[in-house]
Amino acid sequence: MIKFVPEPHLLESPRGRDWPRLPRPAVRDRREGPANSAEVVIVGAGPAGLAVASALWHHGVRDVVIIDRDGRPCGRFFDRIDRLGQRVLRSPYEHHPGVEGYRDCELLDFARLHWARLSATERREVRMAQAGHRSVVPVDVFEAYCDHLATSHHVVENTWPGSVREVLPTDDAVTVRANRFTVTARHAVLCLGEERRPAPEAWWGGGRPPAGVSYWDEPVAPGGQSQVVVGAGLTAAHLIAGALEAGRQVHWVVREAGEHYQCADVNSSFFRPEGRARFDGVDRAGRLDLMRRFRRASIMFEFRPLLQQAEADGRLVVHRGEAVKEVDAGVVCRLESGRTIKADTAVLALGTTPSIGSGLLPSAVVGERDGWPDLDERTLRYTRAPRVSVVGAAAGLVFGPAARNIDGHRVATARVAASIAHGLRHGLVPAVAGAR
Ligand SMILES: Cc1cc2nc3c(=O)[nH]c(=O)nc-3n(C[C@H](O)[C@H](O)[C@H](O)COP(=O)(O)OP(=O)(O)OC[C@H]3O[C@@H](n4cnc5c(N)ncnc54)[C@H](O)[C@@H]3O)c2cc1C
Structure with missing residues (x-):
């Protein structure tokens, strides 16, 4: 048997390199608010919100407003990472917020394009990824890649700084009230991430x-x-x-x-269809049990x-x-x-706890049980508010432990974006299945 040898130098990677960037778009004065109506409002511009906005762009949905407290795509993610001095991601190259099903520059392509800027160790990890092995991704590469995605999919100019206080769905629209402005849209996607768990x-x-x-x-x-x-x-x-x-x-x-x-936060099988099928195949109690057993520190x-x-x-x-x-x-x-x-x-x-929309949506809409919202399994829409969906940690009880990672956002995004684009094209809000 081959013995796995952990190599601490893999944790080191330069930060703050000068990556070639796409030209920055012209942005409106951020002190003004966005237009007061849009087809879709995304709350949260972290890796999940970035994935959703990019996917909607590929689906031809361009009238999108993204609202984030930080106002900078993936700002909170990188602030947290840098606060800890974390230099490499835990997730490998194939886990990235790229858009499933569309030809796009993926994280591995991006790293290869910038080969000259990578250290010898980083190049070796790229080769490992190409060979289908576990690989370690520099935070620096990931940040430059997120910037590339945000610029090339028009996320930068559509992101507005604001703290969302209320999300009010009706049969025809969703009104999203932030501290400085209000936007009414046909659909809203909550990509709120997770908050730190307070001490008892x-x-x-x-x-x-x-x-x-x-x-x-x-x-x-x-x-x-x-x-x-x-x-x-x-x-x-x-x-x-x-x-x-x-x-x-x-x-x-x-x-x-x-x-x-x-290696990863959760057993790697949960990042693959067979792992998700294992999660799909059990009832609510079984899912809660899997989450408890496999989402451990x-x-x-x-x-x-x-x-x-x-x-x-x-x-x-x-x-x-x-x-x-x-x-x-x-x-x-x-x-x-x-x-x-x-x-x-x-x-x-x-640890952290998923933000599931409590405090923004009426509590009857969230339908919280055991810390999870009441979602339609197929579309990730709230069962009681089908114009509002989630991507990110809040989808944990639908997708399993990997929902809280970048790879899970990509999988959830594929469903949510396709369902919203279909609804906008055909003027439909698909009926949602019963609560689980
Ligand atoms: C230190 C650290 C390292 C991690 N490393 C990895 C890794 O290597 N690989 C991996 O897959 N996962 C990793 N994770 C898990 C990681 O958090 C998620 O993969 C990713 O950040 C989740 O993206 P997100 O968009 O769902 O959440 P976030 O990145 O948290 O983004 C959510 C955004 O929504 C905003 N927001 C929330 N509520 C509101 C509101 N009411 N109004 C306006 N804006 C709001 C927040 O301010 C934030 O900007 C890590 C987590 C931490 C804390």
Whole structure:
């Protein structure tokens, strides 16, 4: 049997290279709002919103308004990645927001086109991808590719900064109210992504964390010689790597009996039709069970040598099978076992929860059960509001664990865009099947 050797240098990749870019389109003054009507409004311009807008463009749907808090396609995605110092994606070359079923420049084509700018390691990974093996994608390449997609599919000029407060569907239209403007459209697609999971109230009584404690997507207080990291996923691994590099002693609290290493977030079969069929073939309880079992926190193999070495040197103390009970300013972290950890700072990486439209749509429309919305399986439209559909993590109970990744967005986009384009062409809103 061939032994898999994790290679930590794969985690390194230059950031901020100068990629050749398509000419930027002329954009209207962003202080004005968009036109107050459109065929489609997309809420959220992350990788999911970008995929939907690009697919609609291929379907000939050009009257699209995209609204995003950040106002920059994929802005939140890259801000989060850069905050953690993450240099490579976890998903391989074949997972990208390109448009299924249309001839387009895919992520792998894009990397090959810019061969001269790639390092020797990055070129080797491209060859691995071409040979059908697992490959590691530089964040830098992915960002330049997203910029290429956003420019070539007219996403840049159609994206408006705004915070959507309300989505009100009627039989004929959907009104999307943002903080600065309102747009009424024939269809809306919610691509809201995920929000960080807050700490349980019992840890410090709820609200903002105590002094010295922060969440993974916030700045860590500078200085200090020791840091607690809570969480078992790739985000925790990046935080630990960053703290070790800054010369801090790290205490890592992992609730499970041990850390779990895996290439992708979920078993790779879920990215393929046979994995999705496995998910399709079970009832709701079976799906919830699959999500619980397969969407568990894990870390890319490439981190293992670094973390093991740091533990052996005593720079990293791993508190396995330990759960946090309370956190106080200071920082004092009390564990369920009765142990106490004292450190200068603590960072919490407790995962994320899918944004399913709650707070934007009337709750009866969302029909939330177990944290998932009530969607039509075929079209990803809300069962009770067929002019509104979702792409992204919110489609998890339809597509399975991969819905929360870029590959899942691509698959969901193919269905949603085709269904909306068909509806616009024929003046139809397809009847949706019953709730699951
Ligand atoms: C650090 C990190 C690394 C990751 N790496 C990978 C990876 O390598 N491969 C992979 O497949 N997945 C990865 N993921 C998962 C990743 O989050 C998703 O694949 C991707 O970001 C999801 O895209 P999205 O468009 O659904 O969400 P987002 O990228 O979060 O985009 C959603 C956008 O909607 C906006 N929005 C939300 N609500 C509103 C509102 N009410 N009004 C206006 N705008 C709103 C948000 O501000 C945001 O800009 C990673 C996640 C994190 C946190």
